[in-house]
Amino acid sequence: xxxxxxxxxxxxxxxxxxxxxxxxxxxxxxxxxxxxxxxxxxxxxxxxxxxxxxxxxxxxxxxxxxxxxxxxxxxxxxxxxxxxxxxxxxxxxxxxxxxxxxxxxxxxxxxxxxxxxxxxxxxxxxxxxxxxxxxxxxxxxxxxxxxxxxxxxxxxxxxxxxxxxxxxxxxxxxxxxxxxxxxxxxxxxxxxxxxxxxxxxxxxxxxxxxxxxxxxxxxxxxxxxxxxxxxxxxxxxxxxxxxxxxxxxxxxxxxxxxxxxxxxxxxxxxxxxxxxxxxxxxxxxxxxxxxxxxxxxxxxxxxxxxxxxxxxxxxxxxxxxxxxxxxxxx
Amino acid sequence: xxxxxxxxxxxxxxxxxxxxxxxxxxxxxxxxxxxxxxxxxxxxxxxxxxxxxxxxxxxxxxxxxxxxxxxxxxxxxxxxxxxxxxxxxxxxxxxxxxxxxxxxxxxxxxxxxxxxxxxxxxxxxxxxxxxxxxxxxxxxxxxxxxxxxxxxxxxxxxxxxxxxxxxxxxxxxxxxxxxxxxxxxxxxxxxxxxxxxxxxxxxxxxxxxxxxxxxxxxxxxxxxxxxxxxxxxxxxxxxxxxxxxxxxxxxxxxxxxxxxxxxxxxxxxxxxxxxxxxxxxxxxxxxxxxxxxxxxxxxxxxxxxxxxxxxxxxxxxxxxxxxxxxxxxx
Numbered sequence: 001x002x003x004x005x006x007x008x009x010x011x012x013x014x015x016x017x018x019x020x021x022x023x024x025x026x027x028x029x030x031x032x033x034x035x036x037x038x039x040x041x042x043x044x045x046x047x048x049x050x051x052x053x054x055x056x057x058x059x060x061x062x063x064x065x066x067x068x069x070x071x072x073x074x075x076x077x078x079x080x081x082x083x084x085x086x087x088x089x090x091x092x093x094x095x096x097x098x099x100x101x102x103x104x105x106x107x108x109x110x111x112x113x114x115x116x117x118x119x120x121x122x123x124x125x126x127x128x129x130x131x132x133x134x135x136x137x138x139x140x141x142x143x144x145x146x147x148x149x150x151x152x153x154x155x156x157x158x159x160x161x162x163x164x165x166x167x168x169x170x171x172x173x174x175x176x177x178x179x180x181x182x183x184x185x186x187x188x189x190x191x192x193x194x195x196x197x198x199x200x201x202x203x204x205x206x207x208x209x210x211x212x213x214x215x216x217x218x219x220x221x222x223x224x225x226x227x228x229x230x231x232x233x234x235x236x237x238x239x240x241x242x243x244x245x246x247x248x249x250x251x252x253x254x255x256x257x258x259x260x261x262x263x264x265x266x267x268x269x270x271x272x273x274x275x276x277x278x279x280x281x282x283x284x285x286x287x288x289x290x291x292x293x294x295x296x297x298x299x300x301x302x303x304x305x306x307x308x309x310x311x312x313x314x315x316x317x318x319x320x321x322x323x324x325x326x327x328x329x330x
Numbered sequence: 331x332x333x334x335x336x337x338x339x340x341x342x343x344x345x346x347x348x349x350x351x352x353x354x355x356x357x358x359x360x361x362x363x364x365x366x367x368x369x370x371x372x373x374x375x376x377x378x379x380x381x382x383x384x385x386x387x388x389x390x391x392x393x394x395x396x397x398x399x400x401x402x403x404x405x406x407x408x409x410x411x412x413x414x415x416x417x418x419x420x421x422x423x424x425x426x427x428x429x430x431x432x433x434x435x436x437x438x439x440x441x442x443x444x445x446x447x448x449x450x451x452x453x454x455x456x457x458x459x460x461x462x463x464x465x466x467x468x469x470x471x472x473x474x475x476x477x478x479x480x481x482x483x484x485x486x487x488x489x490x491x492x493x494x495x496x497x498x499x500x501x502x503x504x505x506x507x508x509x510x511x512x513x514x515x516x517x518x519x520x521x522x523x524x525x526x527x528x529x530x531x532x533x534x535x536x537x538x539x540x541x542x543x544x545x546x547x548x549x550x551x552x553x554x555x556x557x558x559x560x561x562x563x564x565x566x567x568x569x570x571x572x573x574x575x576x577x578x579x580x581x582x583x584x585x586x587x588x589x590x591x592x593x594x595x596x597x598x599x600x601x602x603x604x605x606x607x608x609x610x611x612x613x614x615x616x617x618x619x620x621x622x623x624x625x626x627x628x629x630x631x632x633x634x635x636x637x638x639x640x641x642x643x644x645x646x647x648x649x650x651x652x653x654x655x656x657x658x659x660x
Binding site for chain 2: 204205207208209211212234237238241242244245246248249251253255257258259260261262263265266269
């Protein structure tokens with residue numbers, strides 16, 4: 001009745017932006033990500049009669065309110081499958097700052113889903129597991145897989161064909177690196193979830209996002225399969241800028257960028273001009289992630305570390321999918 | 331054969347962004363601006379047989395290359411009308427940094443056109459003058475008028491119905507203020523002209539810009555006529571963000587924003603939250619202009635002046651149109 005799982009964060013190269021179903025978390029568009037080896041969440045879940053209600057601790061802090069509710073809803077999904085009403089104790093640890101645009105909800109809900117299903121003795125295939133994780137946090141479905149994953153949007157109303165699949169394992173492209181730097185570890189004012197709904201509802205640029213995302217998916221998918229770095233970086237950079245364009249033009253506008261975000265973007269452009277090929281991508285937060293080849297990662301990380309704005313730098317490569325662990329957190 | 335004119339800069343509340351004819355400078359969309367009392371260009375033009383070729387001095391520096399060519403082309407237009415081949419000496423002075431996103435080409439070409447036509451003894455109505463100025467720099471056509479002006483895009487191929495007209499004189503709304511701050515007086519890397527063509531050619535967001543600009547025009551026009559400040563600010567802010575969204579998503583991307591731009595935008599949002607109603611607008615450069623009511627202008631200017639990034643602050647109101655002057659520059 002107790003299990004521990006670890007899942008890595010993933011960074012989208014073609015972003016998930018916009019839901020067609022808020023409750024089931026069905027996306028408006030498919031997305032593609034790289035699972036990162038450097039950033040992960042470990043979660044222990046225990047179901048027992050001794051727990052009178054669900055109790056959740058994240059990074060040493062008991063959570064309440066909306067944050068607790070989201071975990072409880074996810075536990076309910078798993079309890080329904082396992083036909084049990086037992087309450088759970090859940091303890092979770094991130095090795096990086098949460099809610100700062102480093103996809104902690106992706107790794108968090110992937111780890112939670114795997115730990116909870118295992119604790120309740122369910123044996124679930126990865127595809128099903130990704131659909132369960134998806135209902136906790138959309139992008140979590142991609143963290144079930146290592147390497148490179150695509151979340152297929154699907155078309156069914158019940159979400160039964162909206163799942164993630166692996167495009168390629170981490171061994172496929174070990175030369176690819178992603179440099180994640182934390183420019184401010186503050187939690188965000190507007191959660192991705194709220195930002196997304198508002199954008200879909202009223203950004204005049206949202207339709208253009210949807211109309212062109214298929215081309216980005218094709219370009220990025222092909223670039224991964226054929227290890228075409230320039231194609232990957234160019235498409236990912238444009239895709240991120242398009243997503244932010246939809247946010248900047250929603251009413252009221254949502255501007256996740258901070259001054260440091262621009263400094264970093266300009267630094268990436270500067271390095272690129274100097275002949276160090278690299279690209280940026282930005283999620284719903286101020287953090288800039290840099291896509292580059294491993295041979296340049298050290299040089300780029302050093303440049304980035306030297307910037308006054310940067311608190312922390314992680315050099316990542318394609319990492320593992322969600323897995324069980326025996327390092328119990330309690 | 332010698333005349334001097336002064337024209338004020340103008341800042342668009344609905345931006346001109348994209349040409350349908352590069353040579354005649356015919357825009358894809360109509361635009362609306364406020365002519366500013368604080369920022370202006372004075373130009374003296376003299377045609378004479380003693381000048382062997384056109385000679386142009388701006389802010390004490392002789393200009394050459396593309397900058398000279400643009401002035402010569404404008405002088406050619408005027409010479410054609412006056413049926414003369416005389417060369418000219420032109421001296422021009424801005425009271426603010428040029429080419430830093432403060433619309434120096436708008437005031438500059440408006441002043442040049444008025445000075446040159448007058449020097450050659452042409453008597454031209456404002457509407458015609460605006461069409462001449464337009465061919466030098468699109469937005470210059472709006473600086474012919476004081477107060478608030480609309481540049482009607484027109485539909486003719488020869489540009490004969492693409493001119494500016496006054497929506498309201500400066501006396502109509504003296505309570506409206508615009509605070510212009512220079513966050514960096516560097517000249518821009520990508521000129522608006524080049525940025526514009528590229529955006530029209532390949533930004534996936536450009537169509538949405540065109541599809542929604544009519545609504546912005548309607549909102550801003552009505553807000554000016556009925557002095558509805560909230561409506562004006564909201565529409566202008568969204569319009570500016572939409573323009574930048576088209577630039578951010580063109581390939582290669584054009585990002586005029588600097589870290590200081592974001593700092594200023596956030597400061598405007600912060601003041602607004604604190605109950606000081608104000609809005610930002612941003613042109614093709616890093617400068618942030620703040621639209622506010624005069625009663626708050628002092629308070630806002632003080633806040634802005636206190637920011638480390640700000641080099642200079644101008645508090646402007648609606649200003650005069652282009653006019654002749656007897657303060658010759660040589």
